[in-house]
Amino acid sequence: AQKVTQAQTEISVVEKEDVTLDCVYETRDTTYYLFWYKQPPSGELVFLIRRNSFDEQNEISGRYSWNFQKSTSSFNFTITASQVVDSAVYFCALNSWGKLQFGAGTQVVVTP
Amino acid sequence: DAGVIQSPRHEVTEMGQEVTLRCKPISGHDYLFWYRQTMMRGLELLIYFNNNVPIDDSGMPEDRFSAKMPNASFSTLKIQPSEPRDSAVYFCASSLGPWEYEQYFGPGTRLTVT
Numbered sequence: 367a368q369k370v371t372q373a374q375t376e377i378s379v380v381e382k383e384d385v386t387l388d389c390v391y392e393t394r395d396t397t398y399y400l401f402w403y404k405q406p407p408s409g410e411l412v413f414l415i416r417r418n419s420f421d422e423q424n425e426i427s428g429r430y431s432w433n434f435q436k437s438t439s440s441f442n443f444t445i446t447a448s449q450v451v452d453s454a455v456y457f458c459a460l461n462s463w464g465k466l467q468f469g470a471g472t473q474v475v476v477t478p
Numbered sequence: 479d480a481g482v483i484q485s486p487r488h489e490v491t492e493m494g495q496e497v498t499l500r501c502k503p504i505s506g507h508d509y510l511f512w513y514r515q516t517m518m519r520g521l522e523l524l525i526y527f528n529n530n531v532p533i534d535d536s537g538m539p540e541d542r543f544s545a546k547m548p549n550a551s552f553s554t555l556k557i558q559p560s561e562p563r564d565s566a567v568y569f570c571a572s573s574l575g576p577w578e579y580e581q582y583f584g585p586g587t588r589l590t591v592t
Contacts, residue, residue: 410584411569413580
């Protein structure tokens with residue numbers, strides 16, 4: 367069985383602060399893929415990043431960065447210098463053998 | 479290139495009525511997925527297709543739910559008869575592969591059953 371845990375239900379920050387979203391996963395598979403999706407207030411789900419289980423390199427894309435640590439089964443996401451437009455629910459997801467398992471999501475609220 | 483298209487965006491219906499949700503995947507994507515999102519259960523995979531063939535429907539809640547994919551560019555999710563507990567946002571997604579590729583989601587259909 368696979369499981370994704372996003373322990374933080376909601377995080378509130380003031381604009382320009384950094385925010386880190388935690389994601390811990392469980393799987394018995396040695397090959398799997400991890401994803402982050404963003405769901406803004408408009409409701410659509412937007413793909414942010416994909417990482418396979420063999421690639422532990424951290425990744426940076428603009429103000430977004432991801433830290434994948436296989437040893438602790440974590441795939442954390444950091445938004446640097448947050449902006450109001452970053453306000454959304456962020457989902458971490460795990461996929462092995464065809465089923466995308468989502469975490470419960472973390473609501474990020476960025477206030478001016 | 480157009481993304482995943484879903485219709486209708488909103489549907490309000492009375493209990494007992496038939497509801498049909500529609501999806502057009504991204505051209506060239508061989509995999510199509512139907513999800514349901516509720517506050518209580520989060521995002522749940524209902525069923526997915528590969529090359530128009532249903533592969534895993536273990537997430538379909540009960541026999542009132544059915545899904546079809548008559549061709550590579552169209553899929554339907556039908557609920558008959560609908561019940562208030564079916565109220566949710568239903569997402570369709572498509573991808574190039576079952577698990578190693580990201581899934582691209584449509585805008586969703588918000589279903590309200592009264």
